[in-house]
Amino acid sequence: MSQQMPSQGPVTDGPPDPEHDPAASYALDRDYVAALTRRVVSRTGESALTRSPLGGQPLANIPQSSDDDVAEAFERARRAQASWSRTSIDHRAEILLRLHDIVLDRESEITDMTVWESGKARKHAFDETFHVALTARYYARKGHEHLDPERRIGLMPGLTRVDLNRVPKGVVGIISPWNYPFTMALCDGIPALMAGNAVVAKPDAHTMLTALLGAQLLEEAGFPKDLWQVVAGPGSEVGPSIIGRADYVCFTGSTATGRRVAQQCADRLIGCSLELGGKNPILILRDADIEKAAEGATRASFSNAGQLCVSTERMFVADQIHDRFVERFVARTEAMTLGAGHDWAIDMGSLISQDQLDTVIAHVEDARAKGARVLTGGRHRPDLGRFFYEPTILEGVTPDMTCFGNETFGPVVSVNRFHDETEAIARANEGHYGLNASIYSQDGRRARAIAREIRCGTVNINEAFGATFGSLDAPMGGMRESGMGRRQGSEGIHRYTESQAVATQRGMAFSPMLGMSNETFAKILKVQARLMRRTRRP
Template structure:
């Protein structure tokens, strides 16, 4: 065990709460006990507790327990499953402050971001409380022959689903991805990031209080190579959010196992600022799009393309806003700071390395560019660069920090070409005073989400619309009907009331063929096919 100092916790988070939560992890029960992970408070680096680590044998045991509970859960009427989430919705809102504390402990984000993260799951729950019954209801379809045949589309749970969640929005993604899987009747194996597992575990405890059967959701913890392969080998579907490199590995293994997967992966998200923009409206929104959660948002903006006529004024105003934000950074569990920490010292060093390499190769750091150890071990200033070129990692690789590059363009067509010049396609944005102009541009942008006069909130918060990436930013979507149906197998039940489809031995086949052709043409004319 480390001798690192013990953290001073916010009042709502007690040592007994942490011990209760960590005891929920399936670890050391089926396999040999492993050295626990030392959880620390991001703001100080002080220890908050020890997280058990799961072995491959623990993962297999977790799947078996979830599978046993899933059969009873799937047999329940949908209205009973939804009732659990009706109660969970209120419990999450009631416990929002404790959840925010646990989120901040693990990843160091500002209080506002932690509160907004918790709100994501009630939004998802509300959407599926409203729509799940209609989405999952069996649908009667016409059969190949009217009246005499019919076909019914059914959606049945896949079985046990793995949800592998990241550290940047550990509660929102783990809980919001699990919610539709559970509503559809599945069991869930949750694998949170070690650093941020506490908030997820508390969310599961609240689900249990709401009436979710014990055993239906299992939590395994450990580094990806230790638990990931065994997990994918034993479940029926994988939901993963994280890097493109890891997503490719998960996709390959899922493919070998002939199971489905949904992958939200990396991005190098662009924004186009047109020359008719209203600066007073745009600058605050663009500032959040770039620096919200210290830039650790999958959909945050890393590249801004500004029309040359307004470039100088935009750069001046945006830089001033970034410098003002730098004065509002802080490490506290209240709403005073507007920007918090990066998740870890290691991640801060990776962000700093991108900035340092760009500076060495000739980019200009207009503002920022430095760690802030006076605030905490992993803080990094809001950073604005110009003169970034494609030979720099900052131009093409996901930085995932409070760093944005600003570029100049001449024509709308050039802006779109620059925005699309990336292997990624997760999110993009356009700022303008002319919605018709922006809509036309949006039609040519290669991205899973496109926001007009917003960075990313509008599209992501639209829980009724599927959200995902294109190109190397992912496979599949979350939210909307598609985000529920992906956790189901689609079953086709066909009924033939009278045996007319089979070959008739009493009729020569040539005559049958003529009859079939007449029937097909008639069905087409009458729109019966």
């Protein structure tokens, strides 16, 4: 495997004292970091030091929020939302289009921050910037279509008018993960703002600066200052404070935590959307283009070091092409460039933390001890950075191995041979998850038919995950234990609204008139129903 040693960031002014002044060893000046951290609602006087996974450099002292701070954030957000909800769709769309332009103009700055905080390769950090810009443009352009009042069929044709309004929920709580710190911090909140809501966000502690930069860009684009509040702290403490005050909760993270979020939301009778874990399959059918499939499988398995909710961890390859495909897949994997830094040529960066590294090591060593074969990879690479682990392909993974059904969330994939497509579909549907799947075949019609039998919320054909993830008009989310609700498309914005039906009755009232008896009125209604049946009206 190629490798690249860590790059050094530019030196800032002033004496380097990283423990007390984290920005001293970081590629950004102290004032820049301080301005971002001031966006956290916090009066506790407490802070938590964050470090880059690339080389352990201190990044920032992040102020920590108390329950009182969360309460203040919601008070500010509610005041801002009261006026924001009365703004026009056109005004909101104009601001989102400015955000689109600002994000593209500041792409390099955003990407730098994402790389430093997450340790991912630059090309994967760019994906985040691009996705946020696309999300802003999509909801700006489709705002009227998704939010304008709709006419529905009334009870009495010509006499009953029904309007369906989309009313904002109020203040949305968004709890976002570290693995895609820019896009996950913003892409769920953008439609919430477009629908007339305010947001209180709690980004993951590992990647606060990237999320705070996103909040700054929202304000620069023209959103009211208090409309987007940011709080920080341990999820076990701050999370319940958010759920206890929000009108709707959007959570992305583990299935175990998602269950607790859903239970707490149920106690308050508020809605939530949850994107949770996955053990995502990819099916390489007998007629697949082997080179295209090998390239896609490499991205599916190792983008962002496998720390992607929709990345592949289980691969099923048809007998007829198995050996040729595996040869090409291994070769592509071994040709990947691993490294820490901002170079566009890096194919895979670091894991985020020691916890993630420990999980990956434990899964691989357990599989190896129980008879799985490591076709390539399988090694921790401290020479590149503290949390680097080689992209790893396993063969012979069996149900008694930890990695068989448990999500690894790292650069580890198992390759399995199948004899017929019915068997492949059954194996792909094994387990409790159902987030994303991929199918490689040159017969699009057959692949789409197979996709309907796969119990996953998104299925990509001849692509790893980008086709569904980047198609903003299509919903994205999980089935079974991979979550509930959807982001993107109409479902991604309607989740933040209440449906309100307004019926206007003209002329005849829905009751007997002019001394008519209830019995006669009932007969008239039955005659009307039969006439409507004959005209095929609903």
